[in-house]
Amino acid sequence: MxxxxxxxxxxxxxxxxxxxxxxxxxxxxxxxxxxxxxxxxxxxxxxxxxxxxxxxxxxxxxxxxxxxxxxxxxxxxxxxxxxxxxxxxxxxxxxxxxxxxxxxxxxxxxxxxxxxxxxxxxxxxxxxxxxxxxxxxxxxxxxxxxxxxxxxxxxxxxxxxxxxxxxxxxxxxxxxxxxxxxxxxxxxxxxxxxxxxxxxxxxTNRNTSPLDLPGALLGTATIILTLWTATLAVEDGWGKAAPWLAGTGALVSAAAFVLRERRTAHPMFDFKLLKRPAVSASLAYEAAMGLGMAAIAFSVSLQLQLVWGWSAAEAALGNLPQVVVMLAIGPFVEKIVDRLGTHRAGAIGASSVVGGLLLYALLGRYDYVWIAIALALTAAGMRVVSTIAGVTVMRGLPEDQTSIGAALSDTSQEVASSIGTAVTGTVVAATLAGTLAGIGHSAAGAHSFENAITVSTLALTAVCAVLVVWAARRTKIAALSGQDSL
The missing domain is CATH 1.20.1250.20 (MFS general substrate transporter like domains)
Incomplete structure (x- = not known):
């Protein structure tokens, strides 16, 4: 080929x-x-x-x-x-x-x-x-x-x-x-x-600056080590040296990457572009969506199977509201944006995600109907926000940096999702006296797990809300200046 x-x-x-x-x-x-x-x-x-x-x-x-x-x-x-x-x-x-x-x-x-x-x-x-x-x-x-x-x-x-x-x-x-x-x-x-x-x-539309190979290597190492730290934290816990070593390596690589990009004449990505309100707001929205997805996807599957005793097939069906709503709302995203405008649609969609997370954190332990509503709310909001943010971050970048802009958008969500999963796993591990597999064997174990899920989801919801509020303010600046559409 x-x-x-x-x-x-x-x-x-x-x-x-x-x-x-x-x-x-x-x-x-x-x-x-x-x-x-x-x-x-x-x-x-x-x-x-x-x-x-x-x-x-x-x-x-x-x-x-x-x-x-x-x-x-x-x-x-x-x-x-x-x-x-x-x-x-x-x-x-x-x-x-x-x-x-x-x-x-x-x-x-x-x-x-x-x-x-x-x-x-x-x-x-x-x-x-x-x-x-x-x-x-x-x-x-x-x-x-x-x-x-x-x-x-x-x-x-x-x-x-x-x-x-x-x-x-x-x-x-x-x-x-x-x-x-x-x-x-x-x-x-x-x-x-x-x-x-x-x-x-x-x-004529290509980026003509030389590729910053050291910067590319440092940036890649930072992301891989960050993702690996999150994986180790969930699988092995913080009681072992591996996640601490990987996390330290991620911080060192990140510091070296920032230092390299600030000093080199031809950085891999012009970080001045992040000062553009639409670009920074879109990346913040993507990160918030990653946290939201991690908070609810990881927790719901564990709760349904380990606490309520559902089979894997039943748990898969229990997650269907999220998929169904994402598919159903897809054809209407354009109409929603046309009616409300991208700025308002983005803010409402993000609020729907935060509301769904809050609902799950506070009421999800009591009845599946609350989980279903939370899944639907987060799915609807994520679908609207992700579409708007993906389009806007590209609109906010020069044509010769659209590929790296798309990569930044995807990476911000993936890294945030890994961090969210690690936070949830860490809180659960710190709360439980036994293993995950045994939490459904006693009322005390199930109660401890549900408390851990509530705490971790509320913590991630708070961070998600902060990102959403900050992004909404940035989008308002962009709208007032006419710089971008979001």
Missing amino acids: STDVLEAPAPARATSLRAVWPAILGLSVVFLVEMLDNSVLNVALPTIARDLSASATDLQWITSGYSLLFGGLMIAFGAIADRYGTRRMMLIGLALFALANLAVLAVRTPGELVAVRAAVGITAAMTAPGTMALCFRLFDAENMLMRATSFIATVGLVGLAVGPTVGGLILQVLPWQALLVMNVPIAVLAWLCIRGGIPADDA
């Missing part, structure tokens, strides 16, 4: 999704694979453990290796894409992604599977920043950008909802390797659609 072939002619900016359906299909498929990759494979972990004689540590690296490299490398690849071509990076990434997934057929040991998953994570990070950046090449009108973004997100959410079920059905008739091999034709489809449906990279 070489990119050194005849380039597609650059079409005029589209006025409907149908006019550029191959491109929208390709970008939707890319986002779908990103959403599915870990959740689908999780279904197969018991089978993988038996087939490869994998230990618990091996299984942890099979899942974490992908997540850490995917989350940690997005910003670096975004910076590279801005300099060498976003479409080119997407096509190369998809080709390598297909090869990386195909390599699973040669896997014979847990270590080999970890290496394959690492390669898949790296190649997925190559494609992630381009999804939003390339979408912005297709449209000028903001309502069309929101419509396209909402459609792409809907495809990903449908995949997220049905992915584990489909994965389980596939495992009934095919070996677990099929869950990775099926990504190959999907990647080929995306490659063909993007290759034929999106204009070639325009050299």
Whole structure:
């Protein structure tokens, strides 16, 4: 799948999704694979453990290796894409992604599977920043950008909802390797659609400053160590040295990164852009959404299964209100924004998330109906805010930094989600006298767990609210100055 072939002619900016359906299909498929990759494979972990004689540590690296490299490398690849071509990076990434997934057929040991998953994570990070950046090449009108973004997100959410079920059905008739091999034709489809449906990279719109390789390495190390610290804190607790060492490494890397970027003549990302109200507000909203998602997704699943005794299938059904509302509200995001304006719609959506979190923290322990309402409120708010924030952060950046802007948006939410999960896990671990598996065996254990969830959710809700209020003030400044639409 070489990119050194005849380039597609650059079409005029589209006025409907149908006019550029191959491109929208390709970008939707890319986002779908990103959403599915870990959740689908999780279904197969018991089978993988038996087939490869994998230990618990091996299984942890099979899942974490992908997540850490995917989350940690997005910003670096975004910076590279801005300099060498976003479409080119997407096509190369998809080709390598297909090869990386195909390599699973040669896997014979847990270590080999970890290496394959690492390669898949790296190649997925190559494609992630381009999804939003390339979408912005297709449209000028903001309502069309929101419509396209909402459609792409809907495809990903449908995949997220049905992915584990489909994965389980596939495992009934095919070996677990099929869950990775099926990504190959999907990647080929995306490659063909993007290759034929999106204009070639325009050299005049590229970032011409030299790539700050030391800064890219330090930034990547900071994010990976931050994500790894959160993972270790949840899995091992703070009583062991590993999370402390990883956290210290993250702080040292972050300090070195900031120092490097302030001193170099050509920083990887111009941090002065963060002073733009719309950009900083959008990233704050994304971080708030990440915290909110972590607070409710992690806690609800544990509560339903460990405290109330629901089966895994019943717990999955219990989380359906979130998925259903996200899907249902998608077609109406554009209308909501048109009626209220992006500034007001963003504030109301964010308030819905905070309200849902507060409702779950205070009443979620008493009856499932409160959990269902909380899931619906947070889902509706997240869907509106994420769409608005994603479009606005791109609008607030120069055209030669759109890929790294998209990467910053995704990374801020992913890092915040990891931190939120770590906070919840830490509070729960500090409160319980025994293990998680035993909390449902006694009323005291269940009560302690519910108290821990209340405390952690209230703490995350408070941080989320602070971010939302700060972001709302920044968006008001942006609206008054006419700088951006949010």
